[in-house]
Amino acid sequence: MSLSFLLNPTSVAIFGASQNPEKIGGRPIRFMKEMGYSGRIYPINPVRESVQDLPCYPDLDALPEVPQAAIIAVAKERVLETLHRCAERGVKACVVMASGFGEAGEDGRQAEEEMRAIAASSGMRIVGPNSQGLADFNTGAILSFSTMFIEEPPEAGPVACISQSGAMSVVPYGLLRQRGIGVGHCHATGNDADVSVSELAAEVVLDPKVKLCILYLETLQDPANLALAAERARVRGVPIIALKSGRSPDGQRAAASHTGAIATEDRVIDAFLERHGIWRADGTEAMVQAAELYLQGWNPTGKRIAVVSNSGATCVLSADAAERYGLDLAPLAPQTEEAIRDVLPDFAASQNPIDITAALLTDSGLFGKVLPKVGADPNIDILMIGIPVSGKGYDFERFAQDTADFVQAFGKPVVLAAPQRFVREAFARKGIPTFETEDGAIRALAQFVDHIALIRNAIGGPVRPVVEAGNGRTTLDEFASLAQVAGKGVRVPQQKICTTVEEAQNFLTGCPDGIVLKANSPQIPHKSEHGLVRVGLRTPEEVARHFSEIEAKLEEMDVAFEGVLSAEMLSSGHELVVGGHLDPVFGPVVVVGDGGIAVEAMPDNCLLMPPFTQQDVAAALSRLRIGPLFDGVRGGKGLCAEAVFEAARGVAELLSAGNVLAVDINPLITTTDGATAADALLEVRA
């Protein structure tokens, strides 16, 4: 694959090579020499004979061969001409370090457009501009000028960090290296004019040494490659953690009144990452906090946690933390409790959480006696050991060995919480992930088991083709919108456009529960606020009066009269919303949730990416605040989740054709038996 020339090139040329190993054009040469790069390094600098004890060449033509990779460390103004020459000569891949391009303004954006053109026409791949560079510590190909590799010396290992930002490539690198974890890849791609973080990730996860992949993204314009990376990673068993920043401003923007706006960009990204089994970290800590757990090869099948501690307080606090982070403090199997009761003193707790008490001081073997019982318990998936106090009189080396034996025998994930460093170090020497507090330990454990479950349940699949953004959009009236929705199998009320009072009165005769009269114009989206919705009309006189009032109101508002929408009264039910829109990058997204005024004032809805199953929709509904309504409250029957799924599928089908841009069914009147779209609004291409 073409990106391998960036990670393992046989030769690298450096334009702007510097004798000074602290300069941007000098550092990569220094790094490659120090870090065992076995390929050929060709400094290019017209004013020098040699650079850092290597022969230096005046230009590309003077090299003894065409280099596979080139580092472009020249001034911004000379980048494009250098790229053209590299492409012409057959260089396979370049890294452009200069900044001042797309991030600086229109000129820069045009220059990036030209880079993409060079890449497309020549096949040469370009990383950057504004890239800190790539570093593969397995091959020693350090095409990077990061200072972090001096401060925190590298050690090739199982983690890969890939980021647009230079800082956020080396921050997780630094935090992991400080904890003694090896990092094999540390790449910063910059503005992603050609090669994106996602595409590079799709290459890196194929490296057999990589066991965990950490991404930092500022934009996500290349979801197809991220889906591919996730697919490959799942095949290889490599978890991917992504920190996508800018959640807050994106999440706030545009709280407009239809579901297209509710389905904000940021929630689309949540749904996309979840679909592909990628864990979304919410900050720097979550990128690295569970790293040790990912590297053990553990494969937990559930989130039922046991806690064993020599302190009752730690037991209680761990129970609180388990609930806080969504783990289940499961009851032990009866035979386990009995077996533990046999080995613990009378005043100790043989229930989960298991408080072995200060008796540990007189019997250092208590962990070794208790842990195998917990390991054999079919009700327990994971374990936390809490040792808040240790020291003289405590044989913590033995506790660590007993814990290592537990892992060896049962393969169940285990973490230690201990505030004292020497206790943590004893456990770390046995390969156990360690934390200062029960809070940190359980937070990391919860992330790990939730992420493994996310990967196991990932739907994956290719990204749906992106729809060309059309020029214009237009809104259909309610009658036409409901007809479209009905065409996809969603139940709608019996309805008719009536241009005369008599027509409406005739319509009433077929509706024993009465009718509703509404204005029917795309010019008036919020009809009820203008008094243009009249409900519960049961007599011909009522129909005549309200019909005339609506007609008069429309005239007053200067809206052309094209009839009044008459619809049968629906029996009451819970008002839901089902809607969706076409995201320009990700394609169709669908929103389901609480409807009516709740949509804006008290939003309680969630986003789904098609295709989805009835089970997916039911699971999404159950996570909402209104979730209990689908189970039934006070012993009653629940709302019909199947009907909500049918409506959501109908919306997805409308959007998948490409000419419907947004759909809003609000309210979808939902009962225990079904659901009916009482109002709908479609936006379509003009």
Place this chain on the structure above:
Amino acid sequence: MSLSFLLNPTSVAIFGASQNPEKIGGRPIRFMKEMGYSGRIYPINPVRESVQDLPCYPDLDALPEVPQAAIIAVAKERVLETLHRCAERGVKACVVMASGFGEAGEDGRQAEEEMRAIAASSGMRIVGPNSQGLADFNTGAILSFSTMFIEEPPEAGPVACISQSGAMSVVPYGLLRQRGIGVGHCHATGNDADVSVSELAAEVVLDPKVKLCILYLETLQDPANLALAAERARVRGVPIIALKSGRSPDGQRAAASHTGAIATEDRVIDAFLERHGIWRADGTEAMVQAAELYLQGWNPTGKRIAVVSNSGATCVLSADAAERYGLDLAPLAPQTEEAIRDVLPDFAASQNPIDITAALLTDSGLFGKVLPKVGADPNIDILMIGIPVSGKGYDFERFAQDTADFVQAFGKPVVLAAPQRFVREAFARKGIPTFETEDGAIRALAQFVDHIALIRNAIGGPVRPVVEAGNGRTTLDEFASLAQVAGKGVRVPQQKICTTVEEAQNFLTGCPDGIVLKANSPQIPHKSEHGLVRVGLRTPEEVARHFSEIEAKLEEMDVAFEGVLSAEMLSSGHELVVGGHLDPVFGPVVVVGDGGIAVEAMPDNCLLMPPFTQQDVAAALSRLRIGPLFDGVRGGKGLCAEAVFEAARGVAELLSAGNVLAVDINPLITTTDGATAADALLEVRA
């Protein structure tokens, strides 16, 4: 005060004194000798002449004086007799270390009862039993056997840790000491038979050296002393952080159908702590994470944060974190932006968050130029500096000095986020609180400013007298309950108990909007589930039919017929709940929130402790999910918060008399103009 004999006694006797400095009866002697205790130490042990080079005495009578304090390190069986002898001889205070009392069963509970009796009759104060002991590092009175003081050597300082649990007294101690923070007090009180954590805290916060007080509580049976401690602490400017464990099981228990149950114990504790300005930590990390900030003497007046970093990524991540933890990333004043634009390069960001970019490499003075502008900005209360990457070429000592100058000049709180240890150390040397990540830095900063605001807004006041738990309780019927509620000024519907159809038909004539008929029996709390509520009756015929049906249904259910409750139909409104109960420890608590079926299935309510103002109720309502309804949605008028306050005040008044145990107004039909109690249920003493 009597507890000063525990913290600064002139003499200490040790019952069960041991020559072995690693034994429970030996360690306190070793600690006092090593840690500068200036009083007299009297080992008591009938089988030894000397203990750890001190003269040893056979019993209390042999001592040259009556000791002010005594450590009771004898076996469980000999504790009571020893306490009796101490009390008789005039010892002022004892610490009982043996375990196996209240935590072990009924015998132990009786022994604790006897300890309380000894304390009450003699005036001698007793800490424990099951106490790890008290340690005051200022006076050197270490009446404790903790091993932690060996592993992490003490240094007297501004933090006090007070806990029931031994482990949770030394865990925060250890975490703070590892960070170089001095801890002056480290006390573990055990079972709190006499002296409670709260009472000890009320003494410790008077120590002029104490600047931060950290509590760990497993029970909170002594709120009056905690209120006193908080009062004194507020006067002295000492923040109190409390970790009250057991949140999860308490919070889950008893999800019964009336508000007495909704107002769970744990939420009462939340409300109590908030009222007294005590920060509730949710785990070990939150106990200590912001310690450095509390010790600076900072007094922030708002939560508007500025972020300055040399990395754009850190700027974006900090904005996300600020939102996550509820801080306001405020816009800078225009003059500040202009001033910053003047000193930063063109491509840097002069808006908040301020990205000074890698230009820092060429101008090490950039922090020094930018920070004074931020300091002078009236829109900014607090500051985070993020340096994700530093090292060679970065003059981070100067950055630290510039930051210290900022603090000196403006007194605004500032924290550093930097993953590299040497950067953190440079700032720490200048007294700046430092964190590895922006997430940790902003989380701590948010806790600090929120806590200071909590203290500033604390209502405080004494704890209301505890009501004797009566023997029996009885439920009033709806008519009587509504009458009681109406008596406190809450609006109720026009209503009447009608024993005949004719009476009900007569009642109808006075109700133009129709009437409701309901069964009226305390035996049937969920009337509507039994079809015993008939609404919207407008004709004498309807009234007659439904009256007879209710009568028949009651007969079928074998409930004595005492008439049917007739009430006027209310115009529609939002269904709220207002209720409350008498907590046995804290007195009256009141609940307000969303009503109807939402109460159980989708709870959205909060708890208030009387007395409260209209402003308090409005603030509580605004924090609920339904909060926006009180502001008005879609341009409409909001629900009447004043009427909800009147109802809540009425409930508080009913409860304060002492014979009403629980009140449940559900629904309180609330409109933009007022609120009416459509149903109510009172529980009163039998």
